[in-house]
Amino acid sequence: MMQSAYEQSSVRSNFFVVWNEFVKNMKFLMAYPIIFVFWAVFPIFWFIPFILQGQAFVGGLESASFAQIAGTEDYISFIVIGAVLNSYVNTLLYGMGESIRREAVQGTLDYVFAAPCNKAYVLIGKALSESVSSTIFAVSQLTISVLLFGVTFTLEVMFPVFFIVILLILGLYGLSLVLAAVSLMYKQSHDVSETIGYFFYIFSPVRYPIESLPSWAQIIGKLIPLTYALIIVRSIMLLGTSLTEMYWEIFALLIIDAVLIAAGFYMFNWMEEKTKRSGTISHH
Amino acid sequence: MEKNNKDYRLREVKCPSGFTWANVKAELRAIWEANVKAWKIDFAYPVSFVRQLISPVVFMIPYLLYGLVLIGGTYSENLAQLVGTGDVVAFIFTGYIMMGFIGTAVWAMGFSMRREQWFGTLEAIYVTPASRLGQVLGMALHSTVHQGMGTLIQAVFIYVTFGLGLNMSGILPALLIFALMLFALYGFGIVIAAVSMILKEGWIVSDSFYSIMTILSPVAYPLTVLPTLAQQASAIFPTAPALIGMRTFLIYDYVPEVVGNVFLHLLALGIVWIVFGVFVFHLTDKYVRKKGILKKY
Incomplete structure (x- = not known):
């Protein structure tokens, strides 16, 4: 079925909003190159102590006790994967809330909200830029880890991993909308x-590993999208499990994503309406 | 009723100058008031206050659980070979105490001036007849007590959950080492405070120093697992000798990985860092006023 001229222009203008919001946020990031370099390199320093701790406690690069719970003796790769995926949480979770707040501090939030477009597309643009920057940082950290700690992965596993990262990002979008x-x-x-x-x-x-937590804490852990993403990615990268074997974890991740995105959009629209009525949008 | 110029002139207070007891008392009062102000701001945000109190526990748990999973218990043979004791819970706890206090120096003190800038009160503080260092030291006092409370919660948590076997007879010398370390850390914090006045994105400097100091401090591993160059570099920060000294007194069977007089080492570091910190702070203070960049960020 052909789209009407109005629908076509609407799609184009929505794309225009998303694209320009994306470009604006990327320009912000590039305007502070030192911040860019910081996020690309420094998170590695946060997990180096865990690698050194492993060497001090175990006396080698593999731990049989660790394998009993985690399924792999290679604790360094385990830590590296955990840290790299967690960096998405650091940037996406704080990034979205902060980018809205930054608009308020810079005095541009009023204009953004007065613009004749659906605000969801503004948020999609923001989320897209956060995802792209997070992925650049994650790839950089992974590359440095491969060079520094001898962590080895095959490129073949990167496609299913990328798919899981997208699912993780979707869940984090929902949460960051909240x-x-x-x-x-x-x-x-x-x-x-x-x-x-x-x-x-x-x-x-x-x-x-999540199994090292008490059972009540494991239940809480299983409500978090990052848990499933970590379990699936480690299974693929470290244990050689195929994506199809992880169908239950993927299904759980999809359900959590759907709930978080629905809750995120609902809450954002509700709060937007509320702040418009109270006239407190530009307050900070 | 309007006052004339003479009334105002009569009420003028002379700026304190010179090293007199009255001036020292006035500076101490300024430090105390900066500390009280920081507590009032803390209590104005109770959720944030509670979150910060439990954060030492939150950030220590991964070190502990990871350590326990690695060795399948609370005793590490390899750690015992390296430092004489294999008790990983006591080892990590005594190490992790330091992390919070590194944060005190790097974040709380380092950002004390920058925070005033955000609040829009930095210029008002600059025109008061008191040393700007008072603001930094007031924040240090507040943050040390705040962190001390967090560490107490941490100790109770560890004792209840994992059991904590420390040599309590060594607590006094350990506290003395701790006090000497704080003295040197304050000097380091003053340097960071000075740097953050000039740099627009000073948090990167703070975070970078925090990360580097964390790696160079033997928090969850002995110093011997670090490369030789890193072991040598750790000697310029107070946390590494302090940790080794405190563990010597607090952990049974602990064999220090570096031989030397910890007390003298820390005393020398304290003097050097404080002198260097005050020097850099005064230079920066003069520079930002001369360039008129006080309000820029």
Whole structure:
């Protein structure tokens, strides 16, 4: 069926909004090259202590005890994968809420909200730029880890891994929409982001297998999208499991993504309406 | 009723100058008030306050669980070969105490001036007849107590969850080492505070120093697992000798990986860092006022 001229122009203008929001955010990032380099390199320093701790406790590069729970003796690759995927949480979770807040601080939020377009496309543009920058940082960290710590992966596994990363990003979009909504209404979303970050850090298997947590904590962990992404990616990269064998984890991740995205859009629209009525959009 | 110029002139307070007891008292009062102000801001955001109190526990758990999974228990044969004790819980706990205090120096002190800039009060502070260092030291006082409370919660958590076997008779010398380390860390924090006044994105400097200091401090591993160059570099920061010294007194059977007088080492570091910190701070203070970049960020 042919699209009407109005529908065609609407699709084009929505794409225009997404693209320009994406370009604007990338320009912000490139305007501070030192920040770009920082996120591309420095997160490695945050997990080096864990690698050194492993060498001190085990006396080698492999641990039989670790394999009993994690399924792999190679604790360095385990830590590297956890850290790289967690870097998506760091950038996406804090990035979206902060980018809304940045508009408020810079005094441009009023204009963004007064623009004759659906605000969801503005958010999609923001989320897209955060995803692209996160992926650049993740690839950089992974490359440095391969060079520094001798971590080895085959390129063949990168396609299914990329698919899982997209699913993780979708879940994080939902969560960051919730944070953006909180940021609109309560201005200071930082504490909420930090608290959610704590939950991710403790209950997801970022640094240790989820099985090492008590059963009640494992239940909480299984509500977090990062948990499934980590389990699937490590199974593919370290244990050679195929994507089809992980159908249950993929299904769970999809369900969590759907719930988070629906909740995110609902909350954002609700808070947007509320702040418009109360006239507090530009407050910060 | 309007006051004339004479009334104002009569109420003028002379700027303190010279090293007198009255001036020292006035500076101490300024430090105390900066500390009180920081506590008031803390209590104004109770959620943030509680979150920061439990953060030492949150960030220590991964080190502990990861360590326990690696060796399948709480005793590491390899660690025992390296430092005489294989008790990973005591080893990690004593190490992790330091992490929070590194944060105190690098973040709380380092960002004390920058925070005033965000609040829009930095210029007001600059025209008061008190040393700008008072602001940094007031923040240091607040942050040390705040971190101390977090560490206490951390100790209770570890004791209840994993059991903590420390040599309590060594607590006094360990506290003395800790005090000497804080003295040197304050000097380091003053340097960061000075740097953050000039750099627009000072948080990158703070985070970078924090990360480097964390790696060079034997928090969750002995110093001997680091490359030789890194072991030598760790000697210029107070955390590495302090950790080795504190573990010597607090952990049974611990054999220090570096031989030397920890007390003298820390005292020398303290003097050097404080002198260097105050020097750099005064230079930066003069520079930002001369260039008029105080308000830029």
